[in-house]
Amino acid sequence: MEKNFRNSDFLHVGNKLLAWYKENARDLPFRKTKDPYKIWICEIVFQQTRINQGLNHYNNFIKRFPDVKTLAEAEENEVLLYWKGLGYYSRAINIHKAAQQIMTGHNGAFPAQYEDILQLKGIGKYTAAAVSSICFGGKMPAVDGNFYRVLSRVFADDFDVSNSRAFTYFSELAALIMPDNVGDFNQAMMDLGSEICKPKNPLCDECPLEDDCLAFSLDKVSDFPVKTKKVKTEDLHLKYYFVHHNGQFVVQQRKDDFIWKKLFEFPVSIPEEMEEFIKGLKTVHHKLTHKNLTIDIYNVEVTSDTVWNDFIIKNEYLITDFNGSQDKSFPKPLETYIQNSLKD
Template sequence: MKTKKQTADFLHIGAKLLAWYKIHGRDLPFRKTKDPYKIWICEIIFQQTRIEQGLNHYENFIQRFPDVQTLANADNDEVLLYWKGLGYYSRALNLHHASQQIVNDFNGKFPKKYEDILKLKGVGKYTAAAISSICFNEKIPAVDGNFYRVLSRVFADDFDISDSKAFSYFSDLALMMMPEKNPGHYNEAMMDLGSEICKPKNPKCETCPLNFDCLAFNSGKVQDFPQKSKKVKITDLELEYFFVEFGKSFLIRQRKDDFIWKRLYEFPTEIPKSFEKYIGAQKTISHKLTHKNLTIHIYKVKLNSKREFQKFGEENGFLVSDFEDFHYKSFPKPLENYLNSLI
């Protein structure tokens, strides 16, 4: 059980953080609103995308889908199209699904409570805490990698951040520092401090508002924290595609919801033996995903018979596309780059 003195010390650090944020917080367009829909969209986009890269995508997405109802009513392909360039397309699919949850389960109104927000598809504890604290003043820390790094360094805490209990451990620690008022600003301040000052490499400790209290800084051990024992295993994966074309047309199909690149479009992965004589140029592409190194082989198959082209497409459920309209569909980045190289 923490003493009154310990509580006061923790709150003192939180107060310093809020004072710094009031002056140095980033001026971002989504911070000018308390609309939970817009905060939700921005939190999902910026989970895997740097702010400077994602701002235009955020503004375009909000312009096309300004509210939950518009997003829920949209066609799945169009949602993916407006997500184009952001990667991790399962996020877009989850947003679309969750918008329909809000319409069906919450009468079209964004849920206000942390527990209800957490029920939405694709929303984890961090995102639910961010929305509920920023929009509804719930006192819940939005713990993410920034929190782990800042708190580990401030307290020179060697708790393993890869441990399954790390989220609860650092949530409790963050809550001790969280002021009664403005929990949303506290969470945003921690995000800004971790992003702009307390960086994983080359942190700007001299300008950090918490450097007087930071045990890691004062002991010269900043780079020793946070501590993480488990390393994510990177796997190698080879994929094979056949770019089957006739004239200016080629065959594509939409991927399923399993494995990588959910619901994006791709080329055939198999061809009949009779097509092998048409195989021409081959291109090999290397591409990195979060936990996978991909080697992608694309074989160009130029058919001379329109009947063969149509028969193969119809029997195997492929769509016919061309170089004028493929931009209106979402392809994995390496396949999109391949198509652009042929124009």
């Protein structure tokens, strides 16, 4: 793009956006508060997550963990239970650690300064800017996917949003139109990007920035944003054994690497002498963003107390039953498998 295009005053664009937001802001639960704890939680929940998908999780989470102290004192596994089904489970692990950071490092009071907020686990430049601007009058733009899309269209800017310098680049672009009320501006950009300036089929005739949008005037809205990085998926084959005995079954907890960090799963192998108890196999297909999973689940009904006890003791496995499984967080496909087994 021509650099001289950016040398004029674009503040009126931001002011139009604010006026639009005043009339068209979405009615969301976390819009009624400036409690930094609640804003923080909502920012984490809705990272890479659509509002409708995470709304129930957010409400349940706030109800169970209403403040920093309650969250900090909870068990990690219970925090993960409330994150069940949301994905990106390191968010739950980090949110719990950050609560403890706030207790020990800030006497339980959420830090007000951008630099201090940025030090918390799981909080990056986007979230620090969002919380500080919405709750404490901070002046940093909360640059996210909506900013990339709206700004690249308004300025018809072909800067590649998959470039690692995109955050800095679009932060500078945002500063051109950013009014004094940065908290509302940040939220307005989110609502405009979500409701009007959508990735596909944007509602340009309803957009308050239609007269200011260079891409629209060039009839090239669909050319922006430019994104070169392509989504690549790979196939992955997993195998589990659903080992059960007298209504109980064997579970173990995953490590905090790879997928489904610290969630519970079935054992991935059984001793040879147990193979005679295999009743059948169910293959489950599950799609992740970057993986197509094929999961073979062997149904192993152990009818020998000796074999069962040896297996548990030798491997130090955890045992649960169908009721107890509700207190644990399982990966989606395994959760579905357990629920279906309950019906049989």
